[in-house]
Amino acid sequence: MPIPDDRLPPPRFNAARHCLADNARLRGDKTALVMVGEGQASRLTYAEADRAVRGIAAGLLGLGLKPGDRVMIRMGNEADYVLVYFGALAAGLVALPSSPQLTADEAAFLMDNAGVAAVVVGRGFDRPAEAGGRLWLDAEAIAAMKAGEPLPDYADTAADDPATLVYTSGTTSRPKGVLHAHRAIWGRRPMHAHWLGLTETDVMLHAGTMNWTYTLGVGITDPWACGATTVLYNGPRDRGVWPGLIEAHGATIFAAVPSVYRQILKYADLAAHDLSGLRHGVTAGEALSADLLAEWTARTGLPLYEALGMSEISTYVSSGPTIPVRSGSPGRPQPGRCVAILPVEGAPEPLPQGETGLLAVHRSEPGLMLGYWQRPEEEAAVMRGDWFAGGDLASLDADGYLWFHGRNDDLMNAMGYRVSPVEVESALAAHPDVAEVGVTELAVRADVRVIAAFVVPRPGATPDADALIAWCNERLAGYKCPREIRFLEALPRTANGKVQRKRLAEP
Structure with missing residues (x-):
């Protein structure tokens, strides 16, 4: 039961163009990104983001990089992170977002394993000996690209062309690269209505940092794909800061992991802030406990929608405006997704309702990865016929709600x-x-x-x-x-x- 054709992206598709080109044309003066820190908030309109992204794309290609080359991003939580990310995609290159928490050895492994051609760094990152002959681009180099002549148009990439390489833990002592195509952004569309409830009128405040795929996806890519506004915080760590930011920036959706919601309830003075503009919160990354859901709902009067996902496909099971919350379950497969429960052993035939097995997604899903980078043995281990099964044990009840039963491995x-x-x-x-x-x-x-x-x-x-x-x-x-x-x-x-x-x- 493959995904129907009307859910598939057009054959020629560039993820950066999808998020920026029409927005720059239709709502160029609208705020796309707000970065809030210790001082005055900085703002970037859609026209400015589009111009900067195409400038970076032209600059990267001007250095001799070729389509498919990997560009590693090693930055803190700064606006240039997302501009470089989309700039690489706009040029037909492959963006490799990385965490500033990585040690020098961990970063060197990613450079070598991915065959990185260029590394873009933010403040505080010196060029290590391990960089070898790779291009090493700092904030000044990126500033010059943004000010330079922009690429006239986004690269004419195919939907299946590689776009993003993210590293996650595998079964060995070293991380494995998950390679995504440009179509992965198209594959996120069921999340917009059925988990996030996201439209162009929304202001999305995300509590994560840009190096995390949860933030790059839900915090930036999804709002930009819908023409909405993103607000991110890069100021001092403060567990109670979020209600004030929701009020100050008119956030209509707040995204975080469950532990952040618990910190808000414990440390923030909710009564001191006007949260009337906030429609709901969304959460992923960790399981949402029944008591946290109940306390958040009781104290704020607002829904909290959970989602289940992974690096290989992002979030595909959720509650949301169209899927009522059921405490203890992350929700139902989003409409349009092709999800099944497979036997742990034996033929990959979907199990009936109520039986526990491996949670699986059909290989025709546009959000599914292209594969693992240079790890064919791990790729073979997760493909069961026409199904991708990442190791989560689950069951589906009579109403289609998913119940999580742990992992089939030790991750x-x-x-x-x-x-x-x-x-x-x-x-x-x-x-x-x-x-x-x-x-x-x-x-x-x-x-x-x-x-x-x-x-x-x-x-x-x-x-x-x-x-x-x-x-x-x-x-x-x-x-x-x-x-x-x-x-x-x-x-x-x-x-x-x-x-x-x-x-x-x-x-």
Whole structure:
């Protein structure tokens, strides 16, 4: 049951043109992006964004980059991040967004693995020896491109041409690249009506940073695809800042992970702010607990719509304006999606309602990735006939609502990022005081799970938990590091000697 033809993008399709060209023509003076920091907010209109993006595209091509070359973005939460991202797409290049939290070694792996041709950096990033002969572009270089002669038109790319390469955890100790086509932005369209309730009149305030695909997608790409306005915050960390920003900027939709909503309820003075313009909140990245949903709804009187997704396809199951909230479930497959539950073993034939199996999406879905970058073995592992099954265990009830039953593998969820325990274990195993280590998620509250490492010390060693966490911080991005270290005499293993990670968290 493939996706119907009327849901497929046109054969020639450029994602950056889709988000900017018509907006620049029809509503050029409208604010596209607001960056709020310590000082006065900076604003970018659609005409300015379109001009800057085409200027960057021309500048990148003028340096000799060819269609399909990878451009790594290594910046903090600044407006140029999104302009460079869309500039690469506008030029027919492949954008590789990365996190500023990555260590030098992690960033060097991405450069080498992706065969990066150019690295665009923001403030505070010096050129490392690992950069080799790659083009290294700083803020001054990008400013010159924005001021230069723009590309007359967006690249004439095919819908299936590669556009974005994002890295996520795989089954090995190194991340894997998820390669998306230009059509992935077209594939997001069911989210607009059925999860976000997004139209051109909306103001979207997103609590994330630009390097996160949740922010690049929901916070920027979706509003721009609809002609709406995006508001992002890059000021000092303040858990209670969001209600004030909602009021000050007239936000109609607020997007964040569940933990941010919990922080708002705990630290913000909701009564001191006028939230009457806010229609609803949306959340993804982590499971939304029933008690948090109930408290948010009771104290604000506003709906909170959850979505389930992953790097390979973004969010495709949700509640929303057309899908009533059902506590404990992330919602139903969005209308137009082709979703099924498959047996864990055996032929990939969809299971009946109520049975638990692998959550799967049909390969004709336009939002589905092109594949894993140079990882054919992992790609083969997730394709089951005509279905992509990413490892989530779930069931569908009689009303079509999805119920999540965990993972069929050991991948963890850390602040909305998928993290491989193997990657964390490899970092800790290199410590001289560690004989063995197993890593898994640990529930610290009903709706909060953290990465925990269970360490068997070497004979005679007395390692310190804080020192081991500091060791990890030197080798891994912050979101990958364990929040808790526990010491054991031995790790639980199967009869064949394999570490049983899921048993580590047992009392």
